[in-house]
Amino acid sequence: MRAQVKRFPLLSRIFHWTMAVLVLAMLFIGIGMVSTTSDRYNMLFAVHRTIGIVILVLVAGRLINRLLNPPPALPSDLPRWQRVAAGLSHVVLYALMFALPIVGWAMLSAGGYPILIFGTLALPPILPHDVATFAVLRTAHSALAFLLFATFLAHLGAALFHRFIRRDDVLQSMT
């Protein structure tokens, strides 16, 4: 690694890679659990609820960290549209990392479900029991999850583009 690479602060990198693993796991667990009737269903659902709340806590801490420790600047010769796309995609990623756990929690509340995390800890409902609201939130949860996956793919593609096509320091700044 060259000395002149301006990297993200260590805490930012820890947040990034921890949450990358958790978010990607959640996307795969989520789409997998709703497609199966196997004996993995219940375990996946229990893990999904728990990781969802963990992500909600982490993303709040991560946002505060980002405000305190701003990321390094993008390369100065990056075309304007890529600069704008990078900014927007990060706003979308943060918004969805907040929205998906909150929608999930609200959805289970509106559906009248108990919300157990870590197997035993019961979370309080954050919305009244109302199945019409449940239906809307349940659909929104899936739609937002697909949007998050699409945004993640764009993020991954952009990281690889910086590393292997532009050959700049953007990916290394997060490693």
Next chain:
Amino acid sequence: MSDNDLDPAREPAADTVTLLRRRPVQAAGIAVVLAGVAGAFLYVGGYLTPGRLGSDRILNAMEANAGGAHAGYRRAHAKGICIAGSFTGDPAGAALSRAAVFGGGAIPVTGRLAEGTPDPYAKDADNGVRSMALSLQPPGGAEWRMAINDTPGLHVSTPEDFYANIVASKPDPATGKPDPARMAAFLATHPEAAAFKARMQAKPLASGFANDSYNSINGFLFVAPDGTRRLVRWSMQAEDSFATLAPEVRKARSANYLFDDLLVRIRQGPIRWRLIATVAAPGDPNRAAVLWPADRRQVAMGVLTIDRVESEATGNCRDINYDPLILPPGIAPSDDPIPFARSAVYATSFRRRSGEQTPPPAVAGQSAEAK
């Protein structure tokens, strides 16, 4: 590749398309990585394997057999009525499971009594399966939900066989009834289902909801205070004495006679069931279609007291998913594969109906309480 290759200063700023053209192998590699990740995502979601037995596929087949879904209603056990009361655990129950529901005090219960039909307006005389759904709500959130049937076990022991039965039961468009040849072929290849059919034909049908007993069907693990996990099935055994009605008497009764009778019965006083757990002996098959020998240890775990009955139109049970895997600490799923599939299918049924407008139920606007 040398460090110089990575140095953007050596390369004049080029537009993005030029850069991609200059490095076609890398560009193709990135495309392959992205396509692989997207493909894996879709594969896990079942989008590339239409043969996978997902809950949507099971539910679609059930709805098709019923001639379409009844908007807003459960896709099975659609005709029902809400019940409420309490459950009081027994110390013998607390010895078998550390679930909070067996703690001893009376805890609130809501639930639903229903018939195993997809038609919320079916005639009661035409149905031979009744069910009880319960939500036991001890303080602290360790809720226990169950959906139990008055059948002697289940007709199948795996989700795959459950689906095969739905397919074999598909009504013939010419007659509106299942094709007897297909059904016979299914029973010939599924002896458990044939045995279940014989048990159902031999079983006298209870005259009402109140004197019927309901079985967990599936095996679950009760976790004792010392951590011992025991495979159990349980039943809610009616305190009201059993009676049955002759078929011709049933046919002459009103379309909603089971519900009318229940409303009359509750006005006479609370209706009680004893929760009896049956503990498996080592080697007992954990297959829903196979009954355990009658001499297995039985434990009286508590008493369910129902003192209120109310129409689904105003009651509290229609909007609840009685998912059999909503289990408190102290009760766990076993290796019986059916509850996992039930949980998944119930969730999909709940999802579908929750977004639909629900027309009034067959028994609308009525409620009654025990004196």
